[in-house]
Amino acid sequence: MTSEIHGATPPDERLSGRRRIWGALLLGVSLGGFFDGILLHQILQWHHLLSGLEGTGPLGDLRFQVMADGLFHAVHYVLAVLGMVLIFGHPRHAGAGRGRTIAGWAAIGFGGWHCFDALFSHWLLGIHRIRMDSPNPLVWDMIWFVLFGLLPLGLGLWMLRGEDGGDHQGRGRRTALSLAILAMTAAPVAALPAGDMLPKDHVLVVFRPGMDFAQIVAAVDAVEGRMIWTDVGQGVWLISVSPGQGPGTLYRHGAMLVTGTGPAVGCLDWMRPAA
Known part of the structure; x- marks a missing residue:
């Protein structure tokens, strides 16, 4: 008697489901990195990835700081591509799945990245803080941790508990495609050097x-x-x-x-x- 008769999920579909989960998670992580890099490194210019090392010899040199920011964006670009491969790379189940599942895991990846960044980069290693020029950097760290770490994590977990209505595969493909387009739009923006708002000459x-x-x-x-x-x-x-x-x-x-x-x-x- 086959697994379909017993109502079990076929092995290839279980594998495809796990691929989609990891793909959505990686897309969420990459979007979190692009969000930080574009907003904090380039637009607001509150810190570099290694701002906490300024004044510590070669690692504090601005040239090294610029290169570290570029490598940071490159890593997240790789994660975005890997996420899309995992979601769309399966010939039979490309992009299929519940839209809420894909969006939920992407939100968990986005929030999880910011939680990891706060715990590891801000407080454990101290390689940067959200606002390096603030007399109370912990306040800004906590605001960022809650708004872009805990809240997206909670939203993702809530979405995983909900149910999709209608065409599950259609919703899943549209959700996955929207995340992929967002990541591929953010990636080249993150690659642009800061300062493009200067006078033309x-x-x-x-x-x-x-x-x-x-x-x-x-x-x-x-x-x-x-x-x-x-x-x-x-x-x-x-x-x-x-x-x-x-x-x-x-x-x-x-x-x-x-x-x-x-x-x-x-x-x-x-x-x-x-x-």
Whole structure:
């Protein structure tokens, strides 16, 4: 007598169900990482991933901070792709399943990421806090922990207890597809360097370690630019670029990050020894 006669779920469907759960969970985790990176690292600029290490030698160098943020986003990009493979990769059950189940596990992944980040990154290791400039960083940590950690976790658990109505597979596919589109929209946004709201002819530039002032001046001259501002450590420069000159030219003159030039692949130059 077959398992279908007894009402049991066939083994291949049980495996497909587990794949969907893990896929939704990973999509939720990746969305949590993109949410943090886009909002806190880029828009609000409250911290870098390793802001707690500032002033501790090479690990506190702004160039390393930028590279760490980029690697953080890259890891979550991989998690998003893996989640979509798990959900849509099965030829027979691609994207099928209960919509509330997929959404619920995604919410658990989103909230679980923020709980993990608070416990591990904020309080155990101290590599960053939500607001590094706050006199009471624990207050901001707790607000973030509750709003984006505990509440999504609770919402996800509540959704797993509910029942879908109507076409389960149709709802599941639409829910999974919506999560995938959201993740793939967030991923390239997270890859954009901060500072895109500057005036059109202004760019923020981070030059390769080891460049002296004369080399930086030569790089600015290459785009017929003008130095406007630099930070105390002369790691970040605000430069006005002349009309008709492409700021991407700065990459050929020692820049590893130039805002407004697309995904910040130049940040990988940090890993190359200075000339």
